[in-house]
Amino acid sequence: CVKAFENNNNHNDNLVGCSYGDTLRLCIALDSGNDKHGKGVDENKAEAAYENEYGRRVLWCLDHGFEYIEACNLSDTSVLVGHDVREKEGFARVVEAIGSTIWTSATMHLNSSSSSRGAGNKPAAVPVAPPVNDVAAVVSKVAIAVDDDNNVSGNTCTYSARTTTTETEPIEFIDDTQTANALDSLEQLMGEAAAVRKEAMSGNLPDEVRRQRAEETAMKLVNLLGSMDFGDEEEEEDDDDST
Structure with missing residues (x-):
């Protein structure tokens, strides 16, 4: 069996460059090595030799892309067992691998007899509406x-x-010009406040003029916030702070 396994190298070399083995590759051992235990043979040595040989076969299969199947017994009783378990071994695994493989040369043929028998039981074809390609077709x-x-x-x-036709109500856009103008005024007022602050920090602006401009800017800000209905919120905040 060991000598026969050596021939797999030549067999694998012959597969290079052709399509054989592209779908399924199995390396099947027809005996598990138990027959090596002959008379007068040390069982420990025989077991160690078997484990070494088993490891060598598994590694060779991994390197060359084969699935190793151990202990494939072809006796009349062995070929009938092991087909109903999830993890199949031996001959049952060979049958499962071959049966579950979709071969590259497989072709599907229509069974004319079964199709003719079932033709009378087929329901009438249901018309399918064409796809809608245009909004106007709705x-x-x-x-x-x-x-x-x-x-x-x-x-x-x-x-x-x-x-x-389906009538849709037009979308009404609210013209909030007052709010937009208030935001523009607020932006302009903040720019004036920044300019006053910049002049005050430069030291070129007298104190009286600086205070006057600061008061004017503050009053403009209060009036602007009042027009934007922020005055009530400020009063509520002041009441909360006082309490």
């Missing part, structure tokens, strides 16, 4: 019978198409 045309004696002849009836 407009549905509802046919309404016209009860007109002039257009009725026998059992015939004339229909007219009525186009229905």
Whole structure:
């Protein structure tokens, strides 16, 4: 068995450059090595030799892309067991691997006999509406019978198409010009305050002029905040601070 395993190198070399083994590669050992325990053979030495050989085979399979299947017994009784377990071994694993592989040369054939038998039981085809490619196609045309004696002849009836559309209310934009103007005034006022502060820090502005400009800026700020309805909030904050 050891000598036969050496032939796998030549077999694997022959696979290089061709498509064999691209889908499934199995390395199957037909015996587990227990037959090495002959008469007069030390069991410990035989077990150690078996473990070394097993490890060598597994490593070779890992290096060359094969799945190693140990102890594949082909006896009449062994081929019938092990097929109902989750982790299959031996011959059961070989059958599972071959049965679950989708071969590159596989072709699917339509069973004409089964299709003809089931043709009579098939339900009628359900019409499928075409896809909507345009918003205008959403407009549905509802046919309404016209009860007109002039257009009725026998059992015939004339229909007219009525186009229905979905009306949507226009979006109302609130013109908040007052708030926008107040924000612009606030931005301008903050710029004036920054200019007064800059002149005061430079030392070129007299104290009286600096105080006057500061008071004017403060009054403008109070009036502006009052027009923006911030006065009530400030009063509530002042009341909270006083309490």
